[in-house]
Structure formats: structure tokens, C-alpha cells
Amino acid sequence: MDDLETQNIELQLLLQAIYLKYGYDFRNYAKASIKRRVQHRMTKDGFESISAMQHKLLYDVSFFETLLLDMSINVTEMFRDPGFYFALRKFVVAELKKFPFLKIWHAGCATGEEVYSMAILLKEEGLYDRTQIYATDMNEIVLKQAKDGIFNISRLKQYTANYQKAGGQESFSDYYVAHYDHVVMDKSLKENILFSDHNLATDGVFGEMNLIMCRNVLIYFNRELQHRALGLFFDSLCTDGFLCLGSKESIRFSEYSDTFEDVVREEKIYRRIS
Ligand SMILES: C[S@@+](CC[C@H](N)C(=O)[O-])C[C@H]1O[C@@H](n2cnc3c(N)ncnc32)[C@H](O)[C@@H]1O
Secondary structure (H helix, E strand, O other): HHHHHHHHHHHHHHHHHHHHHHHHOOOEEEEHHHHHHHHHHHOOOOOOOOOHHHHHHHHHHHHHHHHHHHOOOOOOOOOOOOOHHHHHHHHHHHOOOOOOOOOEEEEEEOOOOOHHHHHHHHOOOOOOHHEEEEEOOOOHHHHHHHHEEEEEHHHHHHHHOOOOOOOOOOOOOEEEEEEEOOEOHHHOOOOOOOEEEEOOOOOOOOOOEEEEEOOOHHHEOOHHHHHHHHHHHHHHHEEEEEEEEOOOOOOOOOOOOHHHHEEEEEHHHEEOOO
């Protein structure tokens, strides 16, 4: 057995320990990426091997929390992929306007930039008041930041540009109050958002959604876990409900391919058809 195989055993044992001790299930994440994240922490904290981290992981909760942050990759931005939001306005909003009441689920919302972007879009389209948004993530630390709606001012220039490219109709500065080094999102954007923890690997369905966004999350899962998550989305969507995935993700080549039609293929916007 070579070193690589031994490392893979160490990784499996570490993921098993995380699951048994803390209930987070990373066992079906894409191997290469999860291994990179674990090895990054290993090197940073001066451990000689993955198994050398095992004891600390089991007995030091704060070490586990650090590793959880490393492993959950919370990179996000407002109006990420502006073309996607532009397509949402152009091809989906008119359909959403046909429903008397809307339920939207953001699965894997990270620190919430995506959710505030959606809230802004819905306000501008006159849909916000009849919408309930559920924003979930498995990581409670990032969810707390999402709830606070406080973002670093250094990214505002890019967010403003994204908003404009996404078809924003107002001045982006209407939606936040700037303080010294951060901005606080307008309170009215939060009124219809419920933030809660939900793990796509272990938790169940959310009923009767009109639209589900799960962008840049499935990319970290292996096929089996992608299948589980897509099953949750299928079961949580009403017929004719929309599913939005990230630019590198697709419903095609999955077992659910036949149950969704393309709405905007290149932006990964699909609609449940059965
Ligand atoms: C790269 S961020 C994507 C954020 C946002 N959706 C976007 O596209 O900008 C991935 C998020 O998925 C969350 N995540 C990873 N595995 C998850 C799981 N099993 N259940 C729920 N959320 C998960 C992570 O905590 C992280 O916040």
C-alpha cells in the first residue's frame, strides 16, 4: 500500500470521527477537494499527518469549529454571476408573478449575500411582500453573519457593478447604510427572510417551494450526495417550481434529468415538470 492510499484511509477515519462526534457528514464530499481543505489545516497548524489531527479534533471543539469553517468554503458575493440574475428577471419573474404567494429556499446560503440579492430583486419586481424566503446553511457561524446582514465595505464597488450588470433598477446604495469599514443592509430586506440551519447531507425536505436556489454547493459533493440533494429539491418543489444551480453544476447527467426542463440552460435555471 502506498502513501497515497494510507492518506486516504486517514482521511476516511477523520471524516468518520467528525460524523460520530459532531454529527456533520462530510463522508460523501468530493474527495480531492475535502482532502485539500484538511491538508491545508494540517500544514497550517503544523501537524505531521491527518491522523495526528484526530486527537485534537475529538477533544477540542474549537479546533473542530476551525476545521468546519475550512471545510465548508463560504466564498460568495452579491449578485454573483450577474448574468444569472439578469436571466432570472427576464425569464422567471413573469412566471413568479402568477403565484399569489411565493416560497423561496436558498440552500447553502453562506453569509447571505445571495439572499439579500434576491430580496432586492423581488422588491424591485413588486414581489417581496408576498414572498417567504428560507435561507439555510449547515454552518451556524456563517448563518449568524447572514442574519446580521453586515458586509465589508471593501467589496461594495464590485457588488454595485454586479447589481448594475444584473439589471438593477435603482441605486444600489439605497439598500444599505455605510459605516466606517462595513455596510449594514436595509432592515426591510430581512422582514420576510427566515434563517435556519439545514444540512443537505442529513436533513429532510422543505415543503412546496416555488423556487430553490442552491448555487455553488453541489460542486463539493460526490455523485451520491448530489443525488440526495437533488432528490430533496425535487420533493421540496411544487410542480412548475424553479431550480437554480451554480455555473459549474447541472441537473443533466443526474437521475433527475428527465423531471426538469431547461428555462435558461446556460444559467442553470430549470423547471420541475413532473
Ligand atoms: C461556496 S458557498 C456558496 C454560497 C452561495 N450559494 C453562492 O453561490 O454564492 C457553499 C456553501 O454551502 C454550504 N454547505 C456545504 N455543504 C453543505 C451541506 N451539506 N448542507 C448545507 N449547506 C452546505 C457551506 O457551508 C457554504 O456556506
